[in-house]
Amino acid sequence: MKKENEVKELADIMNSHSVIGILDMHKMPARQLQMIRNKLRGKAVIRMSKKSLIRLAIENVQKKDINPLQDVLDTCGFEPAILATNENPFRIYKFLKDNRSPAAAKPGDKATKDIMIQKGPTSLPPGPAISTLQKVGLKASVQGGKIAILQDKVVCKEGETINDDLAGVLSLLKIEPMEIGLRISHVYEDGTLYEKSVLDIDMDDYLKILQNCIHEAINLSVNTGYPTKETIRIMLQKAFIESKSLCIETNAMEKDFIDEILMKAVRQAMTLNSTTEV
Numbered sequence: 001m002k003k004e005n006e007v008k009e010l011a012d013i014m015n016s017h018s019v020i021g022i023l024d025m026h027k028m029p030a031r032q033l034q035m036i037r038n039k040l041r042g043k044a045v046i047r048m049s050k051k052s053l054i055r056l057a058i059e060n061v062q063k064k065d066i067n068p069l070q071d072v073l074d075t076c077g078f079e080p081a082i083l084a085t086n087e088n089p090f091r092i093y094k095f096l097k098d099n100r101s102p103a104a105a106k107p108g109d110k111a112t113k114d115i116m117i118q119k120g121p122t123s124l125p126p127g128p129a130i131s132t133l134q135k136v137g138l139k140a141s142v143q144g145g146k147i148a149i150l151q152d153k154v155v156c157k158e159g160e161t162i163n164d165d166l167a168g169v170l171s172l173l174k175i176e177p178m179e180i181g182l183r184i185s186h187v188y189e190d191g192t193l194y195e196k197s198v199l200d201i202d203m204d205d206y207l208k209i210l211q212n213c214i215h216e217a218i219n220l221s222v223n224t225g226y227p228t229k230e231t232i233r234i235m236l237q238k239a240f241i242e243s244k245s246l247c248i249e250t251n252a253m254e255k256d257f258i259d260e261i262l263m264k265a266v267r268q269a270m271t272l273n274s275t276t277e278v
Contacts, residue, residue, distance in 0.1 A: 100181030
């Protein structure tokens with residue numbers, strides 16, 4: 001009976017919200033979870049449960065094409081949760097990403113992104129630390145009385161497990177490559193399933209792409225002579241400049257450009273006069 005009630009409550013939560021996310025709660029500290037819940041109060045609901053119960057609940061959700069959401073539960077390890085909201089899924093993803101905090105790596109952790117150690121000086125004195133760094137493939141030497149790393153190196157790729165040696169090196173270098181926070185695996189909205197790679201948008205890059213699209217659209221409209229309310233002023237200015245140039249070049253007596261045509265004639269006459277005098 002308890003399981004049936006849990007399945008019903010999960011289904012009711014998903015039915016009453018337009019956007020459903022699958023979260024990975026692995027190693028999520030209770031304190032930080034509570035802080036994020038407080039910030040999301042009134043905007044989203046987070047509910048942890050067993051995979052089997054979430055799968056059953058999804059079967060009882062009256063939304064089109066939501067069943068594929070069941071297949072992505074395995075990407076969330078052993079501690080999945082659902083996030084239900086009516087907010088824009090991209091905005092929710094950005095909020096959760098912005099509320100992550102750095103953490104030290106421990107042996108057995110899986111890298112959430114590529115871990116790169118950059119070249120440059122360290123605070124480590126000469127000694128056994130050099131061989132420790134070399135164990136993970138780093139090139140190091142002594143420079144100015146301190147150990148320096150000579151070359152950038154990706155020491156662990158996203159999804160790979162961090163071993164004892166690498167955890168020790170990261171600790172020595174005071175690098176915190178892990179992120180503590182809620183991680184969305186997939187988000188469902190109106191029949192569409194978004195992967196985290198789609199939701200993870202760099203706003204600076206996005207704005208640059210958007211600006212470039214606007215510039216290209218304006219150029220296409222102007223150069224093909226297809227007027228829109230955004231480009232009509234530019235097109236009229238372009239047409240005026242071109243017609244002015246044409247009149248001046250062909251000496252067409254147009255009242256708006258007569259001054260420029262006369263000035264051109266004066267310049268030509270002065271040039272001719274100076275030539276004949278020589």
